[in-house]
Amino acid sequence: MPAILEVDQLVKKYGDFEAVKGISFNVDEGEVFGLLGPNGAGKTQTISMLTGVIPPTSGTARIAGHDIRTEMNEAKKINGLVPQDLALYPTLSARANLNFFGRIYGLGGKDLKERVEDVLRIVALTERADEAVEKYSGGMKRRVNIAAGLLHHPRLLFLDEPTVGVDPQSRNHIFESVMRLNRERGMSIVYTSHYMEEVELLCNRVAIIDEGKIIALDTIKNLIALLGGGVIHVGLERVDDGLLERLSALPGVEEAVLMPQPAPPPLAEQEDPEVKEREPVTTTPIIKVVAVNSQQAIVNVIGFLNEQDITLTSLEILEPNLESVFLHLTGKKLRE
């Protein structure tokens, strides 16, 4: 399958701050590709560069062979953007909004009218199309937001966090629309989210992005396989010298490593009695045990710690999903 999007060492800097640090990936024609990462990871910045909203500092990308540095206008005709914000005019009706965005993409007359009806059907808003958008629910607004990105029949659609603040019913509707667009119209989709469930449901391949870098890129199956036989987080009272080596040598255990300790809160926060009361600061060490066989590993680790008279303070067995993969790779939770 030929690539519709080829991203090559894309960088975005603001002064000394590097928001996107040399990202590279390809998206095949007809693929739903996920960009998964926490807020502030650089997903929106990447999409903004790919859609011509902001120029890259260095690197480039090609959309259907058109270089975004030299042929952005051609690239813009091929792709569509559904921004994270509800980028609509609230006092205008859905139809007026869509008519306007259609004209901006060069549509007019009968063609425009037909396309507007078509996208209204896709997002199931035909009956309420003449009401002002400000009267819609959050989910309906999201659906109009998506419809506006579909008017010109893009071959590549960028959906930037399209389900933020949406009720479950509208969220399901959005998922169905995305799948139908991909299945029935062969539309390639780049889907960014910090909800791993969405990405798992919709995407063929996923790039996990954190702090402006892609830290893993593969199919969901292969990414989950990174967890091996499973990952166990074991909280301990203390960590003696040589403990990690001895845990790593236990049957069923591939590796035992000490998790990085969370950074202490700022001084001002430490002195704030309310903060202390709300969330006591814990310094208990946590060991990440990567298992070859998780059941065997749990039994052996607990038995060994009892022998050593080391008290367990917590035990967490990570489910094999993208959230666990992200935690495994970064030591952070996706929604931290």
Place this chain on the structure above:
Amino acid sequence: MNNIRYTLAMAWKEIQIFIRDRGAMAMLLLFPILLSSVQGGGNLMANQPGETPSILLHVGLVNEDPGSFGSEIAKVLQSIDVLAVETFAHGEEAEEKVAKGEAAAAILIPADFTEKINAYTSVSIEVIVDPAQPQGVSIIRGIMNKVVDEVTIWGEVQYGIRTVLDNSGLLDGATPQQMAAIGAQNLGVIMTRLNEMRRNPAIEVISEDMKGEVATGGIMAYVSYVYAAYIVLFIFFVVGICAESIQDEREVGTLRRLVAAPIPRGAVIGGKMLGFMLIPCLQAIILFTVGNLAFGVPLGQSPAGLIVLTIVAAGVSTSLGLLLAALVKSKKQANDMGLLLSFGLGFLGGAIPIGQLQMTRMEGPISIISRVVPHANAIEAYYKLIAENASLVDILPEIGILVGMMLIFLIIAARRFRFD
């Protein structure tokens, strides 16, 4: 061709949004009509056509003359509508009033005023003026010249009658009472004839403008100025609204969406500008129509001049709005700064009428300073068109200044504009 289509699509969207925004509609269309109606109607009710507007100038009067001419001048001054005359016994008191800015002038009639007129020798009335009220000074100077002319004529005629009677010997042996009675009778006959000649002059001087039209003056000139000022004030209301709308698009994300579309950034800005230019144009049409039909505000002889000037003024206003949008960081900032610019520049440019004359026609440096404010130039051009029947060519200097300002605003805005 496509760029024009994109620009028109942007402009049409702005109009649709404006039509649905009742608050903005009321602010930009109804409020100007209401305010100018109150102002225009009030002026017309307070003044009959042809009279001067009812401004009030405070004047201190010191009449040390025990004779008839001094009291005659005092009576005339007190009968003039535009003057609020306060009498003082001593010159120092009146001068102090002027020094404090409480009076525009102090008028001092000397003790020997009547005596010297009767003796046909030169005499002067001292007028001490407040330089901070140059407009009032010029009005008082005009009034005093008129009053003194009148008194001078009386004096001249009385002196002439007395001399003729004395030289003829006709009243030899007459008592002083008889002499005075005959003198007064002759003075009455001559002054009656003189006043008749003033009402129906043998030679009439008509003031005409360049088109040969009788120049409008008095209250209509003032109403024209007020109307021009209000139209300009309201045209520049769009500054804040334009900036706020752009900042809103920036915050909501529609500006990002537009930039992601295959539409030139210039068309986005051009469309926005065109849409917002239509609002002040609509304001001007409504205000002129209401003003003309309800209060007889003249429209001048150059529709082309009015159209071009309105478009240019609207262009300056929206380009200032774009400049503001390029500099602000929030909608609140855009709104606050927009109001400050509208009223601040409006005040400096004479769009909030506080005097009888536009800034550009005042005496002193204020006239020069006002030229750097777009409002003053626009008001001057509107006034020339509607009150002085000027043509488009006559207002080209003001148009040139306004176009220059628009270009400066646009260039700075283009360099500083942020789409995200």
